[in-house]
Amino acid sequence: MTATPEPLSSTHRATDAYTAAQQAQDAAAGHGARTFRLWRGADGNGEFRDYTTEAIDGMVVLDAVQQIQAEQANDLAVRWNCKAGKCGSCSAEINGKPRLMCMTRLDELPADEPVSVEPMRAFPHVRDLVTDVSWNFRVKPKITRFTPRPPDAPDGTWRVDQEDVDRVQEFRKCIECFLCQDVCHVLRDHHKHDEFIGPRFLVYAAALEMHPLDTADRTTQLKEEHGIGYCNITKCCTKVCPEHITITDNAIIPLKERVVDEFFDPLKALVRLVRGKKRS
Amino acid sequence: MTEIQTVVHDVLVIGAGGAGLRAAIEAASRGVKVGVVCKSLLGKAHTVMAEGGMAAAMANVDDRDSWRVHFADTMRGGQYLNNWRMAELHAKEAPERVKELEKWGALFDRTKDGRILQRNFGGHRYPRLAHVGDRTGLEMIRTLQDHGIHEGLDVHMEYTVVTLLHDGERIAGALAYDRERGRFKVFRAKAVVLATGGIGRAFSISSNSWEYTGDGHALAYLAGAALQDMEFVQFHPTGMIWPPSVRGILVTEGVRGEGGVLKNRDGKRFMFDNIPDNYKSQTADNEEEGWRYTQGDKDSRRPPELLTRDHVARMIVREVKEGRGSPHGGVYLDISWIKEKLPNSAEHIKKKLPSMYHQFKQLANIDITKEPMEIGPTTHYVMGGIRVDGDTQMSTVPGLFACGECAAGLHGANRLGGNSLSDLLVFGKRAGEFAAEFARTKGDVTLDDAEIDAGVRYALAPFDRGAGAEGAYQVQDALQSTMQDLVGIVRSQHEMEEALQELEALKQRAEKVGVPGNREYNPGWHTALDLRHLLIVSEAIALSALARKESRGGHFRDDYPEKDPAFATFNHVVRRGANGEMELARETIPPLPAELAAIIEEMK
Numbered sequence: 001m002t003a004t005p006e007p008l009s010s011t012h013r014a015t016d017a018y019t020a021a022q023q024a025q026d027a028a029a030g031h032g033a034r035t036f037r038l039w040r041g042a043d044g045n046g047e048f049r050d051y052t053t054e055a056i057d058g059m060v061v062l063d064a065v066q067q068i069q070a071e072q073a074n075d076l077a078v079r080w081n082c083k084a085g086k087c088g089s090c091s092a093e094i095n096g097k098p099r100l101m102c103m104t105r106l107d108e109l110p111a112d113e114p115v116s117v118e119p120m121r122a123f124p125h126v127r128d129l130v131t132d133v134s135w136n137f138r139v140k141p142k143i144t145r146f147t148p149r150p151p152d153a154p155d156g157t158w159r160v161d162q163e164d165v166d167r168v169q170e171f172r173k174c175i176e177c178f179l180c181q182d183v184c185h186v187l188r189d190h191h192k193h194d195e196f197i198g199p200r201f202l203v204y205a206a207a208l209e210m211h212p213l214d215t216a217d218r219t220t221q222l223k224e225e226h227g228i229g230y231c232n233i234t235k236c237c238t239k240v241c242p243e244h245i246t247i248t249d250n251a252i253i254p255l256k257e258r259v260v261d262e263f264f265d266p267l268k269a270l271v272r273l274v275r276g277k278k279r280s
Numbered sequence: 281m282t283e284i285q286t287v288v289h290d291v292l293v294i295g296a297g298g299a300g301l302r303a304a305i306e307a308a309s310r311g312v313k314v315g316v317v318c319k320s321l322l323g324k325a326h327t328v329m330a331e332g333g334m335a336a337a338m339a340n341v342d343d344r345d346s347w348r349v350h351f352a353d354t355m356r357g358g359q360y361l362n363n364w365r366m367a368e369l370h371a372k373e374a375p376e377r378v379k380e381l382e383k384w385g386a387l388f389d390r391t392k393d394g395r396i397l398q399r400n401f402g403g404h405r406y407p408r409l410a411h412v413g414d415r416t417g418l419e420m421i422r423t424l425q426d427h428g429i430h431e432g433l434d435v436h437m438e439y440t441v442v443t444l445l446h447d448g449e450r451i452a453g454a455l456a457y458d459r460e461r462g463r464f465k466v467f468r469a470k471a472v473v474l475a476t477g478g479i480g481r482a483f484s485i486s487s488n489s490w491e492y493t494g495d496g497h498a499l500a501y502l503a504g505a506a507l508q509d510m511e512f513v514q515f516h517p518t519g520m521i522w523p524p525s526v527r528g529i530l531v532t533e534g535v536r537g538e539g540g541v542l543k544n545r546d547g548k549r550f551m552f553d554n555i556p557d558n559y560k561s562q563t564a565d566n567e568e569e570g571w572r573y574t575q576g577d578k579d580s581r582r583p584p585e586l587l588t589r590d591h592v593a594r595m596i597v598r599e600v601k602e603g604r605g606s607p608h609g610g611v612y613l614d615i616s617w618i619k620e621k622l623p624n625s626a627e628h629i630k631k632k633l634p635s636m637y638h639q640f641k642q643l644a645n646i647d648i649t650k651e652p653m654e655i656g657p658t659t660h661y662v663m664g665g666i667r668v669d670g671d672t673q674m675s676t677v678p679g680l681f682a683c684g685e686c687a688a689g690l691h692g693a694n695r696l697g698g699n700s701l702s703d704l705l706v707f708g709k710r711a712g713e714f715a716a717e718f719a720r721t722k723g724d725v726t727l728d729d730a731e732i733d734a735g736v737r738y739a740l741a742p743f744d745r746g747a748g749a750e751g752a753y754q755v756q757d758a759l760q761s762t763m764q765d766l767v768g769i770v771r772s773q774h775e776m777e778e779a780l781q782e783l784e785a786l787k788q789r790a791e792k793v794g795v796p797g798n799r800e801y802n803p804g805w806h807t808a809l810d811l812r813h814l815l816i817v818s819e820a821i822a823l824s825a826l827a828r829k830e831s832r833g834g835h836f837r838d839d840y841p842e843k844d845p846a847f848a849t850f851n852h853v854v855r856r857g858a859n860g861e862m863e864l865a866r867e868t869i870p871p872l873p874a875e876l877a878a879i880i881e882e883m884k
Contacts, residue, residue, distance in 0.1 A: 018597050018600050018601055018609070018656075018769075019764075019765065021600055021605060021609035022521065022527070022608070022609035022656070024609075025522070025524070025607070025608045025609055026524045029523065029524055042800060056523070056524055056525065057523050057524075058522070058523020058524060058525050058526065058643070058644070059523070059524075059525045060525055060643070063525040069753070069803060069804075070751070070753035070754075070757070071753075074747075074751045074752065074753065074795065074796055074797070074802075074803070074804025074807075075795070075796050075797030075798075075802045075803065075804045075805070076803065077800075077801035077802065077803060078803065079320075079321075080490065081320055081324045081325075081326075081328075081489040081490060081491065082324075082326070082328065082329050082489045083489070083529070084329060084529045084530070084639065085638070085639065085642070086328050086329050086415075086417075086418065086635070087320075087324040087328045087329070087489065088324070089320065089321065089324050103642055103643070105642075105643070126460055126800070126801055127460075127800050127801040128801070130460075130801050132460070133321065134437070137321070137322060137429075137435075137437070140426070140429060141429045141430060145426070145427075145430045146384065146385035146426065146427075148383060148385070156379060156383075157379055157382070157395065157396075158382065158394075159393065159394030159395065160387075160390050160394050161390065161394060162389065162390045162397075165387050165388070165389060165390055165412070168387065169387075169412070169413070172387065172412075172418075172419065172422070173415065173418075173634075175328075175418070176323055208385075211385065211387065212387075213385075214385075
């Protein structure tokens with residue numbers, strides 16, 4: 001462990017009226033000690049360790065973890081970037097629920113018990129709160145890339161209705177935090193990482209399939225290679241999405257319907273049989 | 281010592297934000313082998329946080345726009361310290377870069393006739409920012425990422441560069457460690473592109489992510505390159521200020537672009553009180569005209585809330601200092617008032633500014649469709665950076681290129697909102713193009729083992745000092761408050777002299793910090809190594825700012841509050857002297873070609 005906890009001083013000299021106004025407000029904010037039960041260890045081995053630190057009104061879990069890191073445990077491993085809910089780096093399980101540490105306020109959590117923070121369980125553990133999420137980065141290139149139709153105008157540009165842009169916005173909001181992958185039982189409990197791409201990449205496929213300019217067809221791929229059939233629409237992914245993407249209803253179910261139309265429509269199956277090819 | 285793995289590329293790109301990815305894609309398209317090294321996971325770089333949009337004179341919304349107007353706006357915003365060649369290339373090439381992004385899958389908001397929609401932003405004469413809601417940066421980085429993964433890039437995620445490597449005068453690659461296991465790796469390359477972003481973590485209140493520790497600036501400086509315009513740091517006028525833990529998080533300028541107004545505690549729109557002379561003819565003189573402008577009326581002039589960021593930030597500080605601030609030490613930014621003007625204003629705001637709505641609701645319990653936000657300035661961007669050639673983006677060191685925020689020149693003394701995302705694309709592409717050409721035409725490089733050994737010894741030293749020594753976080757925190765308090769929005773000679781003394785003492789402390797634990801994903805170690813970079817950029821900022829005895833753009837001094845024409849003719853440049861000391865020099869700005877001078881005159 002490290003040397004004696006030493007609070008970080010926020011100032012060390014007289015400052016101007018502007019800074020002073022802000023400091024006065026910080027001092028006036030509510031303070032109180034809170035206990036955090038953080039997972040410490042490497043490569044899957046580890047234990048919870050308790051840390052107590054001073055919490056201020058409005059603090060999020062990531063603030064507390066960083067404060068503990070700075071004052072008590074310099075080597076506490078945690079992945080984060082923007083601390084504004086935009087990059088999707090600080091995913092963890094907080095009081096057992098997959099969430100972003102930077103968007104989870106302490107005042108949403110029970111004040112009379114320790115706040116537990118542990119790494120995502122669907123991915124190999126690296127150290128402390130950090131997991132190896134590289135599998136996700138190997139999955140994405142397997143999905144047929146964006147394939148636009150020829151430009152609509154001589155200057156090489158396209159004409160698109162705002163309505164068609166709006167339709168796919170929901171999917172394009174994804175910050176790739178992989179919380180949906182973490183909570184998906186196909187990955188978390190059944191470890192089908194080799195056969196199933198998970199909710200994140202079904203959303204990605206949906207964004208491409210519904211892109212107003214895209215011409216590729218990913219239906220066969222979704223069924224044969226990406227294991228869309230494994231999803232039995234329990235909607236756990238939708239519940240944990242910090243961007244509030246309606247993953248199951250708006251992305252996965254429409255893709256499943258395409259697969260059904262394509263492969264289980266008796267008429268189309270007959271046509272396929274006669275013509276001897278997969279798609280018209 | 282133990283064997284270190286060596287990976288060989290023709291072009292090595294350091295950084296995977298918009299500029300790095302665009303550079304890598306371009307270099308790969310020219311048939312060379314490209315490696316990308318990034319501190320974070322792919323797609324997490326700071327670009328993801330850009331909100332408002334990318335400036336490009338496509339004239340889709342107002343056909344009076346052209347590259348010439350964009351060029352003039354950029355130069356005016358930069359107070360004419362810009363590298364005019366970069367401002368020219370940027371204005372000319374940005375529209376192509378935006379269209380290219382669409383070809384790769386980006387989806388922008390549309391005009392009624394289906395073309396890319398453009399929005400108003402501070403300092404831009406016409407609606408010019410291609411955007412999608414308020415998450416344009418995410419759209420951009422995801423598009424580049426999803427395109428790039430099919431272009432044969434060799435991506436090394438979560439690697440941090442310790443030092444650049446030389447072959448004589450020429451750059452020959454980089455030594456890096458992987459964050460996960462702490463192992464060293466040597467990247468040999470014929471050309472290196474730095475695209476490491478900014479320096480915002482040198483200040484306590486910042487909109488920047490942890491990665492913004494000035495790595496590219498410092499690595500280039502240590503490798504012998506020159507840094508330019510380092511006194512010019514942009515403090516974005518609107519950051520969150522309450523609760524304390526969110527202080528600094530960005531509130532997009534798009535709020536003001538959509539009609540949001542700034543008010544003091546008395547409900548007064550104080551921005552009308554002081555409109556700089558060079559913007560008077562373009563600025564509305566009443567509230568009604570300002571509103572009409574935000575709603576697309578071509579005959580109206582922009583509201584004073586959309587003046588340049590440096591000016592708006594100082595006006596906010598003035599309100600607070602003179603006792604007219606909001607309860608938490610800022611001022612009010614109000615978009616909810618548009619309910620007086622628009623039916624369904626709540627839906628409109630949620631659609632135009634979805635992430636702002638979400639951010640305030642979640643982090644501050646504020647519904648921005650119903651009540652005003654409290655905001656104050658936050659460290660946002662550094663105009664200064666690595667001195668580069670305007671056409672090729674090569675630094676003063678052969679084979680070392682730089683693009684995006686870590687390069688200097690385009691923005692001069694102050695950057696216009698929206699000119700950053702377009703900067704990343706225009707100069708990312710150029711850096712990739714010329715780095716590939718350099719790699720193709722110059723011979724192979726040979727590495728120097730002694731240089732690698734020295735880098736490894738330097739990087740491991742904090743472990744030798746161990747947990748008993750002072751931790752890196754204490755030094756980082758002290759550095760941040762030194763810069764915030766003494767080299768911040770309002771500067772003066774004695775404060776900056778004090779800052780330079782404190783930085784000297786912090787250098788001593790930084791050399792003695794120790795790290796507990798081992799090399800595996802150890803943020804204490806990472807922070808210890810970042811300190812050197814933060815100290816170099818902080819010293820460069822303070823030294824350059826002290827020497828600029830005037831106020832211009834992002835640099836404001838209360839002992840020299842006026843602009844001085846004597847300072848309009850040169851850029852400040854710092855280099856590492858023979859004995860390791862930082863040396864400051866003036867580099868005269870070459871005269872504008874007649875054609876460009878005529879454009880500026882015409883648009884005055």
